[in-house]
Amino acid sequence: MIDWLILDREIKIWIQEAGERIRHSLQNKLQISTKSNPNDLVTNVDKDTEQFFIEKIRSTYPGHRILGEEGGGDEITDVRGVIWVIDPIDGTMNFVHMHRNFTISIGVFGDGVGQLGYIYDVIHDELYSAVKGKGALFNDQPIPRLEEVSxxxxxxxxxxxxxxxxxxxxxxxxxxxxxxxxxxxxxxxxxxxxxxxxxxxxxxxxxxxxxxxxxxxxxxxxxxxxxxxxxxxxxxxxxxxxxxxxxxxxxxxxxxxxxxxxxxxxxx
Ligand code: 2AM
Ligand code: CA
Ligand code: CA
Ligand code: CA
CATH class of the missing domain: 3.40.190.80 (D-Maltodextrin-Binding Protein; domain 2)
Incomplete structure (x- = not known):
């Protein structure tokens, strides 16, 4: 049995550390390249941040698998076991052009069921998180359940x-x-x-x-x-x-x- 609350505490520490590194990286010139088309951007910081999480996960949870945008993780063709789904920088165009409004996004799944979710707005230092069955938080504040709207x-x-x-x-x-x-x-x-x-x-x-x-x-x-x-x-x-x-x-x-x-x- 996995204690998801222990992972939750650990991941939050890693996200803070990664966020600090990304904020620091904005003081230097970004190395920008393109992927599938001229508007599909990637930087050295996207790749370094993915690598940061991969190293943490591999050394702490060697049995877990990783699906990451920048390709440093595993080839995933089934959902068995624990899978970390990582977007090191979501909103790379915002990161490059605006230096704000980008996030670190991490979901952790057990046998295909979403157990943990983290969206970290790096510049505003705002973390949206959830542990399945235990509610969701905005920073340390519980988020109320969603209400209907017309x-x-x-x-x-x-x-x-x-x-x-x-x-x-x-x-x-x-x-x-x-x-x-x-x-x-x-x-x-x-x-x-x-x-x-x-x-x-x-x-x-x-x-x-x-x-x-x-x-x-x-x-x-x-x-x-x-x-x-x-x-x-x-x-x-x-x-x-x-x-x-x-x-x-x-x-x-x-x-x-x-x-x-x-x-x-x-x-x-
Ligand atoms: P990304 O920044 O991690 O690539 C931009 O409108 C949103 O769409 C972002 O969340 C961006 O993620 C995502 N996206 C997915 N595929 C994309 C692509 N091929 N080019 C640009 N953005 C993409
Ligand atoms: Ca991308
Ligand atoms: Ca993305
Ligand atoms: Ca991305």
Whole structure:
């Protein structure tokens, strides 16, 4: 039996140390490269931070496996045992351009079940965390369970690019939604936006193509608070595949699925 509360204490110490290193790194010139396209950025700090966590985990929990964005972890093709899902910097474009509004995102899963979630807003020193069954915290304060909200009062996080013609979704789905809600916001870090949903500051968040490390932590935290995190067609998320993401307060999640997304078909 794993005592998740012991891991929780340890991870929080590691996250503080990693955050301190990242803040310090902003005093030096970043080494920036691109990955899948010219807007898909990575820096030396993304890679160093992932390596920092991998070394901590390997030496403390040698039996655990690691799924990390920058590829320093393991090849994961099944969800058995303990898996750490790590995005060392979520919102790298914000990190590079704004020097703020990026997070460290870590989810820990046991046999496919989300047990621990951490989203650390490095510059604001704000940690969203959860231990399954024990509630969620914003820094040291318990986060209240999520309450229902009507569509007319909802603020939804999304990237406006999905309202233009694209190959993932007919923009008409989201245009209808955007007309009916109170407002939209776009913060450029999927994990941070899931933290905002957890705290009730956003009512929902929609993204069209994310990887497990983008949503793993937020998935655990939001579900611990009674919210829902699924694909945009309502199907369950998976640690083994990229997908769309639809996170929302209870109630609102079903209302949006039923009234705006009925015929949406997920594309790979
Ligand atoms: P990242 O910064 O870790 O890459 C930006 O809108 C959000 O989408 C961020 O959370 C970003 O995570 C994520 N994202 C996922 N895939 C991406 C890609 N190929 N290019 C840029 N951002 C991506
Ligand atoms: Ca990235
Ligand atoms: Ca990410
Ligand atoms: Ca990243």
């Amino acid at each position: 569509i007319e009062k909802a603020i939804v996080g999304m990237n406006p690019i999905w309202l233009t013609n694209n190959r993932r979704i007919d923009p008409e789905y989201l245009r209808r939604l955007v007309k009916d809600i109170r407002g939209t916001r776009s913060f450029g870090s999927a994990a941070l936006e899931m933290g905002y949903v957890a705290c009730g500051w956003l009512d929902a968040y929609i993204a069209m193509h994310l990887s497990p490390w983008d949503f793993a932590a937020g998935w655990v935290i939001v579900e611990e608070l009674g919210g829902k995190a699924t694909k945009l067609n309502g199907e369950p998320l998976s640690l083994l595949e990229k997908s769309s993401l639809f996170v929302a307060k209870p109630g609102l999640h079903q209302v949006i699925l039923d009234n705006y997304l009925q015929n949406y078909v997920e594309k790979n």
